[in-house]
Amino acid sequence: MTITRIGTGQRMSKIVKHNGTAYLCGQVGDGATVADQTRDCLSRVDALLAEAGSDRTRILQAIVWLADMGDFAEMNAVWDAWVPEGHAPARACGEARLARDTLKVEVIVTAACD
Known part of the structure; x- marks a missing residue:
């Protein structure tokens, strides 16, 4: 079975693809609030998903x-608008x-991919 690593550095890869699954490294975002950071972080997830041959409709986990955790509701407001x-x-x-x-939020995603 083939393992494809994308954006590989000494410490980690941005994406690892194996057997139709893409594993993304943790994503963080810029901004002053948890909502700002969540939006930016999810934008970065979108870009990595596209690079992996996937999209947010194919996220498994x-x-x-x-x-x-006091920021849970604020993060969820952005998350809920982002998830199809x-x-x-x-x-x-x-x-x-x-x-x-x-940093206020980090998101780690696993998705089905081509």
Whole structure:
């Protein structure tokens, strides 16, 4: 079986494709609020999905990390507008200390791909 790595550096690949599945590295976004960061982060997910031969209707699973679960509703407002109706993936959301103090949200996606 073939494993394809896209955007590979020393530490990680942006995308790993195997057996019709694309695994995206965690995405974070820019902005002052969790809504701003979520929108930017999901825009980055869209770009990686397209590069992998997929799109948001083919997302199988998403893991969302928030720096503060108090931001859950604000993040969900952006998430709910982004996910196409009828295509909600399996999803988990938890609180975690993120890589930088300014980060409020990180999203990890697994999707079906060509």
